[in-house]
Amino acid sequence: MNLSVKDTARILSVSEKTIYRWIKQQSIPAYRVQDQYRFNRAEVLEWATSRRLKVSDEIFNEPEAAGQPVPSLVEAMESGGVHYRVSGHDTESALREVVQLLRLPGEVDREFLLRVLLAREAMAPTAIGDGIAIPHVRNPVVLHIDRPTIALCFLEQAIAYGALDGGPVNILFAIISPTTRAHLHLLAKLSFVLRDAEVREGLRGQAPRQRILDLVRAAEDRLVGAGS
Known part of the structure; x- marks a missing residue:
């Protein structure tokens, strides 16, 4: 759960208000951690793909995976x-x-x-x-x-x-x-x-x-x- 509401909104090119609306509708996969919502990168990508939403390549910015080859x-x-x-x-x-x-x-x-x-x-x-x-x-x-x-x-x-x-x-x-x-x-x-x-x-x-x-x-x- 390494994405915040702000991160997720930026990656999906929508407003934070839209993210909160999706959360309220129980549409987007989200987790409540210490009174804040967090999102999993893989789950966000899967969810967006199933709904034909465009996703920013920022979703790949994983510091812990830097240097690993990108598969073809x-x-x-x-x-x-x-x-x-x-x-x-x-x-x-x-x-x-x-x-x-x-x-x-x-x-x-x-x-x-x-x-x-x-x-x-x-x-x-x-x-x-x-x-x-x-x-x-x-x-x-x-x-x-x-x-x-x-x-x-x-x-x-x-x-x-x-x-x-x-x-x-x-x-x-x-x-x-x-x-x-x-x-x-x-x-x-x-x-x-x-x-x-x-x-x-x-x-x-x-x-x-x-x-x-x-x-x-x-x-x-x-x-x-x-x-x-």
Whole structure:
């Protein structure tokens, strides 16, 4: 809980009054600590992403993580793979298939990972609209893996997923990350890249693996260029 109301308002480009209104509505995840509200960076980013809100890159300013490399979205996707015709008739069965497809060390307990992913969905669905969901574990370091992974899975049939727009989901970006910093960067980059019209068109058409990676790489390069 390292963000104040003022910090959060600045990161989300809204007034402090708006933040307090969201708190009163029990919309934004917040914690009351010694009569003051505090926010978790990862939770704020997840919440903003699910509501298509723009987030300032200030959210990455973590002094304790200075010097750590920022993960590449494309590298994480190359590690996780692109998978087509993934089966599943509901959230649990689809995520069970996704967990089996993930390229993880042999010592990772996949049943435990499934339970953690389902617990995260029970807390708040990770669907962001337009048929896309971004399932991930709430605590990125719980699995003790050594590199971030994103598995892109196209479901054989669309399923109900509790999306804000009420629509079904048929595209899953499953994020597994070893650190909170890597998790934040991947989630933020993915949320920006998914706004790119060519990327979304490629996803809707379930383009070939290399085409999707090329589109994501180009969008990520534009994001990095704009940031610099």
